[in-house]
Structure formats: structure tokens, C-alpha cells
Amino acid sequence: MFNRTTVIVLVAAVAAGLGLWLSQRHFGEPAPTPWPETRQVRLFDPPRELPEFNLRQSDGTPLVPGELNGHWTLVFLGFTHCPDVCPTTLARLAGAQKQWASLPEARRPRVLFISVDPERDTPDRIGEYAHAFHPDTLAATADLPALENFVRSLSMVFAKVPLGDDAPAGEYTIDHSASMAVLDPQGRMAGVLQQPFDPDVVAADLAALTAAASP
Template identity: 70%
Template sequence: MFNRSILIVLVIALAAGLGLVASQRWFGRNDAPPRPELQTVRLFPQARELPPFALQQSDGTQLVPGELHGHWTLVFLGFTHCPDVCPTTLADLSRAQKEWEALPEARRPRVLFVSVDPERDSPDRIGEYAAFFHRDTLAATADIPSLEAFARSLSLVFMKVPGPDGAPEDAYTIDHSAALAVLDPEGRMAGVVQAPLEPAAIAADLTALTGEVLQ
């Protein structure tokens, strides 16, 4: 028979083992790959799945969740009549895109510009607008209910603002989030980049997330 001292040691060892298992489940597995240190991308503790969506791309094809798999993606809401925030943001993002152009296309980060002004922004128009800043920028839009649901799933907002009294009906503007949503290679909402944007930091962070190294 075990004596009392040995039994106590065994109980303590068992308790310690159970505590180690619990701590690994609570704080994460010890063998989980560490997250890279990031400068401007803020990742959430847990990425979240997006509800189904369908946007119309500039080439006329549909953009559905599966299309965004395999790449880290930055999503920006805007519109082509935007006087300041949109062109400034896309210009900043184009500088980041130029820094990661040398990365393999299969893993290269993506930028998705989503127009929240379908009344004035046709697929052709948004395609030309996005490509003016960088040829790799994806562009898409949809009807207002679909856009509202998509924006809400990314914790982003937009709102139509009428023009001044007496102005033409199409002289409205649109208030919208200036932040970028960050989607992981599984198409989940993984984080955010807040304005003001720093192109070099964005390029470094997205490259680090892909596991690649800029030359």
C-alpha cells in the first residue's frame, strides 16, 4: 500500500497537471505560433466570422466571402465623389501596396474599396477610380441594404447627407467610417486600422502577417 506521504505527493502532482491543462486552455496553447509585433494594425483577441454577403465587383462578377480567402485584406468604405478622405486614403494605401508588390501574388495582401454610393457609382466607375490609385485594388458595390449589412458586419458605418437647400438632388455627400477593416486569410474580421494611416507601417504589418519578408 502507498503510505500517506506518497499519496499526498500524487494528489499534488495531479492537481498541478490539471492546473497546467486549464492554463493552456485559458491562455492559449504553448505551441501556438506567436503573433508578430505590429505597428498600426490592431488585431482582435478572437477573429469573427462574417455573415453571408454578395457585392458586385467592377468586372461585373460577384464578390462573395470565399473570394477573399487566402489573403489578408484591408477593406475601405468610400465613394468616388468623396472630396478628401477617400482619395487620401486610397493614395496612402497605394504606397503600402507598392511596397509589397514583390511578394508572391498567391499571398500578397489585398485592398478592397467598397463604394457606399451605388446611386452614382456604377461598377465601371468604381473600377476606374480604384485602378487610378493602384491596379491591384479591388472595387465593389451593392444595393443599400446589402451595403448596410456588410458595413455593420465590419463595425463600420455610412450615412447619406443631403446637400444644402436648393442644391441639385444628386449634390448629396456621404459620411462614412475612415477606419480600415482587416480580414484574415479565412475571410474573418480580424482587426482594424485607425486613421491617420501610415503607409510604411501598414505595409510592414501586412507583410509580417503574411509571413513574408520585404526585400
């Protein structure tokens, strides 16, 4: 269950993200990166190493640092009871994924769906949900402390929100970041993809980054 400390941490993370955005607005755009120019994927220079994490994939295997190496990865937070943002986003990401089918599987960009509703979303459930949009989509979750640490490392937030008085007792939704983290082939936090986005443009951005990272 969420507690007062969790809410304070989430608010602090939002404030930190807002401070970063304001500083960039005031002092100008970030320095150029060594990667090709992208139209919608916004890259950081230098990329940021992520701390240790341990999530559970939909097939029950662990998702740990190193598992995502070799691929550019878009990380999207959501939950299977999400009424609008999650299915819309995953459907649009699937439009980009279809365009990567011709790329070598060993380097093909990936989409990772992270469920931030561990009370209701089992590994089996998130796998069925994510694969309904595209079979290549990875899905993972974890217990609440592990999720909080991982999401915070991506400068993202989520919070459990009770539904109104008219809803059945105990019913809730999840507020969460809609932007996506972009991880580079070394598994580092390398950028963000903000909403709304054009699947065709994102497909081209990630294909160009994949080509540039190829040996």
C-alpha cells in the same frame, strides 16, 4: 433611399462601437493574438466570422465569402464623389501596395474599396476610380440593403447626407467610417486600421502578417 429605420440602425452601430472602445479603455487592451506584433494594425483575438454577403466587383463578378481567402485584406469604405478622405486614403494605401510587389501574388495583401454610393457608383466607375490609385485595388459595391448588412458586419457605418440649401436639388454626400477593417486569410474580421496611418508602417505590418500566415 435612406429611411428612418436605416438611420436608427446606423446610430445603434455607432453606439455599439463606442461602447466597445470605452470598455477596452476601462478594462485594458485586448488579449494578445497569435500573430506577430504590429505597430498600426490593431488585431482582435479571436477574429470574428462574417455573415454571408454578396457584392458586385468592378468586373461584374460576384464577391462572396471565400473570394478573399488566402490574403490579408484591408477593407475601406468610400465613394467616387468623395472630395478628400477617399482619394487621400487610397493614395496612401497605394504607397503600401507598391511595397508588396515583391511578395508572392497568391498571398499578397489586398486592398478592397467598397463604394457606399450605389446610386451613382456603377461597377465600371468604381473600377476606374480604384485602379487610378493602384491596379491591384479591388472594388465592389451592391444594392443598399446588401451594403448595409455587409458594412454593419464590419462594425462600420455610412449615411446619405443632403447638401446645403445652396446646392442643386437632390445633391448629396456620404458620411462613412474612415477606419478600415482588416480581414485575415480565412476571411474573418481580424482587426482594424485607424486613421491617420503611415503607409510604410502598414506595409511592414501586413508583410509580417503575410509571412506568419505562410505555410
